[in-house]
Amino acid sequence: MTTTSGPRLDTEPARARSPWRGPGSVAERRSGIPALIGQRLIQIPAVLLVVSVLVFWLVQVVPGDPGRNALGPHATAAQVQLWNAQHGVDGSLPERYLGWLAGFATGQWGESLVYSQPVAELVLPRLANSMLLGGLAFALLVPAALAVGGLQAYREGTRTDRALTTALMSLAALPEFVIGVLLLIVFAVVLAWVPVQSATDATADPLLRLRAMILPAVTLAVGYFAVIARMVRTGVIDTLGAQYHRTAVLKGLRRGQVLRRHVARNALIPTISLLGIYLGTLLGGSAIVETLFGYPGLGALLVTATEKKDILLLEAGVMVTGAVSLIALLLTDLAFVIVDPRIRFEKAE
Amino acid sequence: MNHRQTRLRRILLAVTTAALVAPLAACATTATTAGDAGGDEAIYRIPISDPGAEIDPLTVADYNGMLIAGLASEGLISLDAGGELIPRLATEWHASEDGLTWTIELREGAVFNDGEPVTADDVVSTFETITADDSVSPGKSSFDGILDTITTVDEGTVEFGLARPFSDFPRLLTGANTSILPAGYVAGDWLENPIGAGQFLLEDYTVGEAATFVKNPDYWNADEILVDGVELKVYADEQAKVLAFQAGELDRIAVTSDVIASLDASKYDTISSGYNKFDGIFLNHEAAPFDDPTVREALAWAIDRAALVDDVYSGNADVANDVLYFPDYPIQPEGIEQREQDLDRVAELLDGRTVQFAITTDNQLFGEVLQQQLNAVEGFEVELDLLTSEQYYADGDETPWLNAPLTVTNWAPRTPSQYIGLIFADGAAWNASHYANPAIEAASEAFDASTDEAERQARVDEIAGIQWSDLAVIVPTFTKAEVLQNPRVHGEFAGALDFYTGVSFAGVSIGD
Numbered sequence: 001m002t003t004t005s006g007p008r009l010d011t012e013p014a015r016a017r018s019p020w021r022g023p024g025s026v027a028e029r030r031s032g033i034p035a036l037i038g039q040r041l042i043q044i045p046a047v048l049l050v051v052s053v054l055v056f057w058l059v060q061v062v063p064g065d066p067g068r069n070a071l072g073p074h075a076t077a078a079q080v081q082l083w084n085a086q087h088g089v090d091g092s093l094p095e096r097y098l099g100w101l102a103g104f105a106t107g108q109w110g111e112s113l114v115y116s117q118p119v120a121e122l123v124l125p126r127l128a129n130s131m132l133l134g135g136l137a138f139a140l141l142v143p144a145a146l147a148v149g150g151l152q153a154y155r156e157g158t159r160t161d162r163a164l165t166t167a168l169m170s171l172a173a174l175p176e177f178v179i180g181v182l183l184l185i186v187f188a189v190v191l192a193w194v195p196v197q198s199a200t201d202a203t204a205d206p207l208l209r210l211r212a213m214i215l216p217a218v219t220l221a222v223g224y225f226a227v228i229a230r231m232v233r234t235g236v237i238d239t240l241g242a243q244y245h246r247t248a249v250l251k252g253l254r255r256g257q258v259l260r261r262h263v264a265r266n267a268l269i270p271t272i273s274l275l276g277i278y279l280g281t282l283l284g285g286s287a288i289v290e291t292l293f294g295y296p297g298l299g300a301l302l303v304t305a306t307e308k309k310d311i312l313l314l315e316a317g318v319m320v321t322g323a324v325s326l327i328a329l330l331l332t333d334l335a336f337v338i339v340d341p342r343i344r345f346e347k348a349e
Numbered sequence: 350m351n352h353r354q355t356r357l358r359r360i361l362l363a364v365t366t367a368a369l370v371a372p373l374a375a376c377a378t379t380a381t382t383a384g385d386a387g388g389d390e391a392i393y394r395i396p397i398s399d400p401g402a403e404i405d406p407l408t409v410a411d412y413n414g415m416l417i418a419g420l421a422s423e424g425l426i427s428l429d430a431g432g433e434l435i436p437r438l439a440t441e442w443h444a445s446e447d448g449l450t451w452t453i454e455l456r457e458g459a460v461f462n463d464g465e466p467v468t469a470d471d472v473v474s475t476f477e478t479i480t481a482d483d484s485v486s487p488g489k490s491s492f493d494g495i496l497d498t499i500t501t502v503d504e505g506t507v508e509f510g511l512a513r514p515f516s517d518f519p520r521l522l523t524g525a526n527t528s529i530l531p532a533g534y535v536a537g538d539w540l541e542n543p544i545g546a547g548q549f550l551l552e553d554y555t556v557g558e559a560a561t562f563v564k565n566p567d568y569w570n571a572d573e574i575l576v577d578g579v580e581l582k583v584y585a586d587e588q589a590k591v592l593a594f595q596a597g598e599l600d601r602i603a604v605t606s607d608v609i610a611s612l613d614a615s616k617y618d619t620i621s622s623g624y625n626k627f628d629g630i631f632l633n634h635e636a637a638p639f640d641d642p643t644v645r646e647a648l649a650w651a652i653d654r655a656a657l658v659d660d661v662y663s664g665n666a667d668v669a670n671d672v673l674y675f676p677d678y679p680i681q682p683e684g685i686e687q688r689e690q691d692l693d694r695v696a697e698l699l700d701g702r703t704v705q706f707a708i709t710t711d712n713q714l715f716g717e718v719l720q721q722q723l724n725a726v727e728g729f730e731v732e733l734d735l736l737t738s739e740q741y742y743a744d745g746d747e748t749p750w751l752n753a754p755l756t757v758t759n760w761a762p763r764t765p766s767q768y769i770g771l772i773f774a775d776g777a778a779w780n781a782s783h784y785a786n787p788a789i790e791a792a793s794e795a796f797d798a799s800t801d802e803a804e805r806q807a808r809v810d811e812i813a814g815i816q817w818s819d820l821a822v823i824v825p826t827f828t829k830a831e832v833l834q835n836p837r838v839h840g841e842f843a844g845a846l847d848f849y850t851g852v853s854f855a856g857v858s859i860g861d
Contacts, residue, residue: 064739070402072410073742073750073758075487076778080744083485115556116403116537122556181588189596196593197582199558291585296558300585304557307739308401 033337037330044326048319052104055311055318056097062309066113069308087113089311100315110312114304119316122301127320130290130297133213134282137220142275145225146268149232153267156237164229172226180219180292187215197294216293220286224278231274235267242266269336276332280325390577391859393838394600396590397581399557405539406528407478410487413581415525417560419852420579421462422528422545425453425472426519427851429843430622432677434519437851438467438529438546438569448514448798453522455505459569461531461546469501474532476509486536488526490778491767495521514798516805517764523851524763548574548854557583575840575858600838600859601846604831606663606714617833621665622846624675625830626759628661628715630823631781636754638704645820647698651726652719653690654825660718666826672813673768675827680805682813692726699728707732709753711741716757751781765812769793773821782821789815 066089067080075083084090091099103110109119148168152161171179188196198212239245240263248262285299298317305314400414406422409415425439441454459467476499479486495518498510511518521527531544543551546569549562560581564574582599584590591611594602602608604619632639632648639645654668667676670687674680708731710716716733723729734753741750750756758781763771770793771777775785789812796808816822830846840857 062739063737063743065744068742068744069739070410071408071485072487074490074779075410075485076490077744079485079487079489082483086485114401114403116405116540117556126557181592184589184592189592192596196589196596196598197584199555199583292589294558294582294584294586294589296555301557304399304401 033334036333036337040326040330044323044330047326048322051318051322052101052315053097055315056100057093059306059309059311059314060093062306064307064309066309069114089113096311100312104315104319109316112305112310112313114308114310114313119312122313123298123316123320126285126296126298126301126317127324129295130285130299130321131283131324132209133217133290133295133297134220134279134285136210136213136217137282138275138279140217141221141224141228141278144221145228146232148225149229150236152229152233153236153240156233168226168229171222174222176219176223176286176288177292179222180215180289183215183219184293199294199296212295216289216295219289219293220282224282228271228274228278231271232267235270236263239263239267272335273332276329276335279332280328283324283328284321391575392578392580393576393854393857393859394580394582394598396584396593396599396602397560399583399585403537404554405536406530406545407475407484407486407488407526407534407536409526416852417551417554417581418528418539418545419525419547420549420562420581421543421547421551421565422530423547424527424529424851425455425522427844427853428520428523428623430841430845432623432675432679434523435843435851435853438472439522442519444514444516444518444800448516448800449511451509451511451518452502453507453509455507456569457505459546460567461544462550462565462567463531463544464567465531467529467546468504468532469507470504470532471529472507473499473501474534475527475529478530478534478536479526486526488524490771491521491524491763494770513794515766516797516800517766520764521767548852549579552578557585559583570855573855575856576854579854594833594835597835600835601832604663604665604833608833609663612833614833616836618836618838619831620834620842620846621829621831622842622844623677623829624667624762624827625845626761626828627669627673627675627824627826628712628757628759628828630719630825631756631758632820632823633752633754633756633781633783634821635783638706639754642820643698643700644704647695647704647728648723649688649820649823650691650694650698651723651729652688652823652825653722655689656722657715657718657825661715662826662828665831666828669824669827670817671820671822671824672816673772673822673824674765674809674813675762678765680802680809682809683806684810685813685817688817695726695728701728703728703730705730705732706754707734708755708757709734709736709741709749710757711736711738712757712759719757751779756781765809766793766797769812773816784819784821786815786819789819 065080065084066087067083068075071079071083081090088099089096100110109123111117112119112122115122148164152164155161184196187193194211194215198216244266245258245262248258253261285297285302287299287303289295290297290300291303298321302314302317302321304310305317395416397413397416400409400411400417402409402411402414404414404417406418409418423437425437426442427435427437429435436456438456438459439453440456442451444451453472455467455469455472461467476492476496478484479488480492480496495511495513495515496509497512498508500508500510502508509518515521528545528547534544540551540554548565548568548570550565552561552563554560561578562580563578564576565571568574582593584593587607590599590602591608593599595612602612630648630652632645634640639648649671658664658666658668668687668689670685672682672685674682708716708720710733713735716735720731720733723731734749736749742748750758760768769789771779772782773784773786774780774790775787792808792811792815796805796812799805799808832846837859838857839860842857843853843855844851
């Protein structure tokens with residue numbers, strides 16, 4: 001038996017190892033979850049620490065100077081130096097990094113160099129907006145992709161399957177920007193159902209907020225739709241051809257039961273890992289979509305922070321989006337534990 | 350197909366359709382429609398870009414930030430669309446006989462938006478802050494070497510003591526960063542307490558989204574402010590801006606070649622105001638090939654200025670003649686031949702040589718058009734070194750915009766003497782041409798010291814003649830601001846449409 005110093009999530013097909021011990025029970029698998037979470041709670045800060053060092057260092061290569069950005073081309077060099085000194089950006093890199101790290105760890109995220117506003121007040125509401133938008137996109141994406149992928153699988157090889165495959169590939173080939181502009185022309189300019197700029201309504205009452213979010217959410221969802229649907233189609237086709245599916249059908253189970261208990265559960269396992277990655281990406285914000293629709297999310301803010309070398313804002317934004325992505329991956333692993341009977345936790349003997 | 354398969358397919362289709370269409374259908378039933386932002390209120394809606402900088406009247410350098418600060422604050426004097434001075438918080442101004450003292454009378458009844466009157470002490474404090482040794486205000490450079498002292502005469506009168514006579518001194522008071530702020534104001538927290546004596550009150554500003562303003566009921570000329578408020582909406586994408594204007598979410602959009610191509614301009618009002626910049630072609634006199642006067646002159650004759658007006662500015666500019674007197678400046682140079690493309694002269698000046706150089710700029714369209722023009726002329730082999738603004742204006746002794754052999758930089762309107770002090774003078778901070786000519790500095794000083802019209806005209810002719818022949822900078826065009834405006838807006842803006850010399854909505858109204 002493999003010996004490890006801690007719990008290890010092992011998704012390798014069981015039959016590939018010897019001796020084969022069969023799928024673990026749900027109770028057995030669930031018992032390893034707290035240890036998995038504990039392990040990740042150590043790994044996630046370590047990963048974020050490395051990322052923060054890289055960001056702090058890499059942003060130095062971005063051209064420009066914070067003082068020059070603030071005061072414009074016609075301020076003198078002396079004025080720019082004075083501004084930098086006043087805003088604490090004239091020290092050595094390690095000194096500034098350690099200062100930032102100490103502050104960030106204690107909840108003192110500092111003040112944006114660009115906007116002169118507390119970083120936390122800029123980042124957290126934007127993160128909430130991005131997560132809301134990403135969540136809506138995900139909520140639109142998953143059922144639609146499952147439905148289309150499932151339909152294609154059940155209609156494999158038919159005209160419907162081929163037509164949907166062609167449509168999905170065409171959709172996948174369109175950049176988000178093009179899809180967004182087309183949606184804006186139809187629904188904002190011609191029909192006037194929604195505003196072009198989402199910013200004002202995005203913080204209004206729920207109905208106006210939904211109205212502001214719907215086009216950006218659809219645009220985001222469309223970007224991932226083809227891949228997920230394709231993955232679902234493949235998974236379902238594989239499952240439909242599996243021995244256990246035939247057995248279940250021959251046993252005379254009702255179609256709904258077969259679909260729920262045998263097809264869905266097994267067909268979705270590969271899709272879940274992809275959904276986990278996409279969920280993290282969606283929740284972290286999309287600069288392209290947010291920029292096009294004027295949606296007040298984190299993606300567009302971080303682009304400005306990078307361009308203007310606003311290191312405090314950038315670091316805080318990267319840390320929170322990184323944390324969101326890593327937590328999404330953890331949730332994916334937890335979902336695996338629940339749905340995949342092949343998952344087992346191995347412990348040191 | 351059996352019954353179960355049919356039912357399954359219908360369920361799947363229904364789920365897909367519902368997921369995609371239901372939210373949009375819900376949107377369609379929302380009470381508010383996209384085009385009626387502001388409800389019954391007369392709100393003028395302007396697109397801006399994210400200022401990407403702190404908003405403070407004293408230090409703001411970005412145009413969008415200037416607009417945010419300028420709507421809520423006001424200076425002593427501004428310019429109208431024709432370049433004439435408009436009294437704002439100042440009502441009168443006059444110079445002493447020796448030209449070394451300017452006395453400014455303040456408007457009675459003008460108050461800040463906290464109810465306190467605008468006094469001479471506030472004006473003194475504002476300009477002392479701008480010109481202090483530790484000032485980081487970009488406006489400071491306008492007064493360097495010119496403004497010496499600022500003193501209170503009485504509550505409504507201020508005296509500006511100058512280091513040297515400067516006949517255009519009132520024009521320096523129209524620039525950015527010269528809004529009057531209360532005595533004791535400290536830069537840095539203006540957004541928390543957006544103090545000013547402007548036409549509007551800043552109601553809300555959310556980074557990256559919008560700034561909303563309501564009319565200031567205590568403004569000294571409140572009766573002439575006919576709109577209820579102004580909304581500045583932040584757009585990061587030009588296409589989205591055009592679509593928003595098309596959808597009726599905006600009241601104006603700046604005219605560009607893309608806008609003209611996308612919109613039917615006949616559906617909107619086209620309004621224009623004064624000149625707002627020039628894109629200067631700066632020639633480094635210490636770097637090859639522009640250390641050779643014949644190459645500089647050949648370049649000046651090779652440029653097709655009329656084509657630049659069409660191709661770069663969509664016709665929204667005037668051909669210029671390599672002298673820094675905007676057409677709306679009261680005194681214009683006389684007796685100078687207008688340069689236009691003359692390929693025979695180019696061939697004569699180059700005398701069979703082929704000169705190679707690169708155009709260094711952050712202005713892509715201008716750079717590309719200029720490159721194409723010059724490469725079509727025999728004797729020029731031109732490359733384009735296109736940089737981001739951050740790269741172009743990078744700090745340090747080797748910054749491209751002040752050192753490359755040929756740079757293209759845009760400058761907002763300033764007084765002609767300011768340009769000489771900033772661009773042409775020996776050792777000037779922004780002498781991208783590495784140029785010096787004592788004659789032009791002497792002529793400029795003589796102009797500044799004179800109030801006699803004939804003498805001033807003579808000095809303008811002299812200065813312009815030197816600029817035209819020395820060619821530190823080729824000025825091919827003067828650009829104007831032009832916007833398409835929603836027909837629901839009536840009246841004319843008193844000043845420049847991009848408000849760089851002061852915001853004024855006096856006389857502008859909104860109605861069907």
